[in-house]
Amino acid sequence: MAAAREAFAERGYEGASIRDIAARAGVDPALVHHYFGAKQRLFLAASEFPVDPAELVPRMLAGPRETMGERVVASIVGLWDLPATRPLLTGIIRSAATDPVAAEMARRLLAEGPFLALARAVDLPDAEVRASLAGTQLMGLAMARYLIGLEPIASMTADELAAAVGPTIGRYLSGDVRLTSGGEPG
Amino acid sequence: MAAAREAFAERGYEGASIRDIAARAGVDPALVHHYFGAKQRLFLAASEFPVDPAELVPRMLAGPRETMGERVVASIVGLWDLPATRPLLTGIIRSAATDPVAAEMARRLLAEGPFLALARAVDLPDAEVRASLAGTQLMGLAMARYLIGLEPIASMTADELAAAVGPTIGRYLSGDVRLTSGGEPG
Numbered sequence: 001m002a003a004a005r006e007a008f009a010e011r012g013y014e015g016a017s018i019r020d021i022a023a024r025a026g027v028d029p030a031l032v033h034h035y036f037g038a039k040q041r042l043f044l045a046a047s048e049f050p051v052d053p054a055e056l057v058p059r060m061l062a063g064p065r066e067t068m069g070e071r072v073v074a075s076i077v078g079l080w081d082l083p084a085t086r087p088l089l090t091g092i093i094r095s096a097a098t099d100p101v102a103a104e105m106a107r108r109l110l111a112e113g114p115f116l117a118l119a120r121a122v123d124l125p126d127a128e129v130r131a132s133l134a135g136t137q138l139m140g141l142a143m144a145r146y147l148i149g150l151e152p153i154a155s156m157t158a159d160e161l162a163a164a165v166g167p168t169i170g171r172y173l174s175g176d177v178r179l180t181s182g183g184e185p186g
Numbered sequence: 187m188a189a190a191r192e193a194f195a196e197r198g199y200e201g202a203s204i205r206d207i208a209a210r211a212g213v214d215p216a217l218v219h220h221y222f223g224a225k226q227r228l229f230l231a232a233s234e235f236p237v238d239p240a241e242l243v244p245r246m247l248a249g250p251r252e253t254m255g256e257r258v259v260a261s262i263v264g265l266w267d268l269p270a271t272r273p274l275l276t277g278i279i280r281s282a283a284t285d286p287v288a289a290e291m292a293r294r295l296l297a298e299g300p301f302l303a304l305a306r307a308v309d310l311p312d313a314e315v316r317a318s319l320a321g322t323q324l325m326g327l328a329m330a331r332y333l334i335g336l337e338p339i340a341s342m343t344a345d346e347l348a349a350a351v352g353p354t355i356g357r358y359l360s361g362d363v364r365l366t367s368g369g370e371p372g
Contacts, residue, residue, distance in 0.1 A: 012284070096334055097283035098198065103334050110336050132330065132339050133350055139334075140326020144318065148282055148289050148325075150296050153318050163364040164319055168354045178349040 004046035009087030013043055013095035013102040040101055046088070057117045065122075069170025072118065074162035076138060080146070081158060090146050093139070110135035115173070122174045129179060133172040141165060190232035195273030199229055199281035199288040226287055232274070243303045251308075255356025258304065260348035262324060266332070267344060276332050279325070296321035301359070308360045315365060319358040327351060 003024035007016040018039055022029040036042040056079075060072045080089050092109075095102030115131035115138075124130070141161065144150040153161070171177065189210035193202040204225055208215040222228040242265075246258045266275050278295075281288030301317035301324075310316070327347070330336040339347070357363065 094283045097280045097329070107334050107336050110330070110334070129338055129350070132336050135336060136326040136330045136339060136351075137323050137354070138326065139329055140322040140324065143283070143325055143329065144296070144322040148293050148296070150293050150318050150321060152315055153322060160365055164315070165322070167357065167362075168323070171353065176353075179346055 001046055004042050005088050005091070008043060008046055008095065009091035012091060013039075013099045018042065043095075043102070043105070057114055057121065060114075060118060061121050065174055066170070067166070068118075068122075068174060069168065069172075070162040070166030072134075072169045072173070073138075073141075073166045074158050077141075077145075077158040077161050080142060086146060089142060093143055093147055106139075110139065119173050124174065126177065126179065130172050130174075130177060133177065134169050137165065137168050137172070187232055190228055191274050191277070194229060194232055194281065195277035198277060199225075199285045204228065229281075229288070229291070243300055243307065246300075246304060247307050251360055252356070253352070254304075254308075254360060255354065255358075256348040256352030258320075258355045258359070259324075259327075259352045260344050263327075263331075263344040263347050266328060272332060275328060279329055279333055292325075296325065305359050310360065312363065312365065316358050316360075316363060319363065320355050323351065323354050323358070 004016075004021045007021045007024060010016070011020075016039070018032050019029050021042070022032045025032070032042065036045060056075060060068060060075055063071060079085055092102065092106060096106035097103075111128070111132060115134045116127060119127035119130040119134070122130075141153065144153045145161075146154075148154075156164070190202075190207045193207045193210060196202070197206075202225070204218050205215050207228070208218045211218070218228065222231060242261060246254060246261055249257060265271055278288065278292060282292035283289075297314070297318060301320045302313060305313035305317040305320070308316075327339070330339045331347075332340075334340075342350070
């Protein structure tokens with residue numbers, strides 16, 4: 001898994017090969033095939049963040065609802081900043097921007113992952129829209145911070161980003177989100 | 187320019203070649219070199235959106251300040267949805283995710299482009315931070331809508347996105363943005 005994460009992060013989905021991953025892990029490529037099958041399945045397995053979302057979500061939900069967005073951003077940026085996740089995250093975004101299989105994976109992660117769990121726990125209408133709106137903000141933040149190196153986003157601390165971006169996530173997940181320009185707050 | 191935009195959109199910065207662009211335009215590669223020099227300069231020239239930002243920014247600033255964010259999102263998504271800009275936009279993001287030269291271009295576009303002009307016109311402190319925060323949200327929106335095809339983001343209308351995302355851009359450019367978790371609203 002460590003070898004696969006390293007290879008996907010360095011070379012993207014298309015560039016990494018089972019042969020290369022096996023070489024990094026010091027095993028026969030046939031063994032990798034035996035346990036993981038096609039590259040797509042290996043990528044899926046390697047893309048699991050080293051944190052159990054079942055643990056992360058209750059931690060974000062605990063505490064006052066008004067500051068939930070700040071807790072979400074602080075936890076997620078803190079996770080992304082870890083040396084173990086950072087190259088994996090940039091690898092996923094890089095691959096999602098260029099490869100349809102990786103884009104489908106990113107789509108599922110954003111549509112069915114922790115944001116939907118959070119939006120459902122908040123128990124307001126339109127959980128899917130709320131989760132995907134939060135996904136756009138966090139994906140753009142990740143891209144600006146880690147891939148593009150946009151300043152000051154790239155050098156702000158997780159707490160500073162939580163203070164600045166948290167209210168956006170809070171509004172998307174648990175605040176007023178109008179879904180038509182003329183409609184009532186939803 | 188049309189041939190260059192087409193080539194960069196289809197193949198990304200690294201994949202497109204001066205030779206290919208010249209062939210699409212039906213001219214000699216030497217002519218392309220003569221007028222544009224290196225591929226990097228051609229990419230910069232081709233990446234200009236077919237809209238003058240000097241026109242766009244005053245239109246976004248006109249009207250009530252409380253709905254400026256909605257006007258920004260509606261104008262920008264409307265522009266992105268045009269057949270002429272859409273492939274260029276996906277080409278820029280794709281290249282920015284994988285190529286350092288294109289990433290530097292995207293960084294400059296986000297740091298010095300229309301968002302900074304808007305933030306400066308609003309005349310509040312921290313225009314650079316405000317502009318880059320707006321950039322993260324809009325870049326994530328573009329990536330979700332055009333590259334990843336995240337639903338319902340991909341099929342919402344520009345007006346629906348303006349209603350849902352506009353208040354985020356409004357807050358970043360002209361509202362309360364706290365830059366430290368313990369600080370006062372800035």
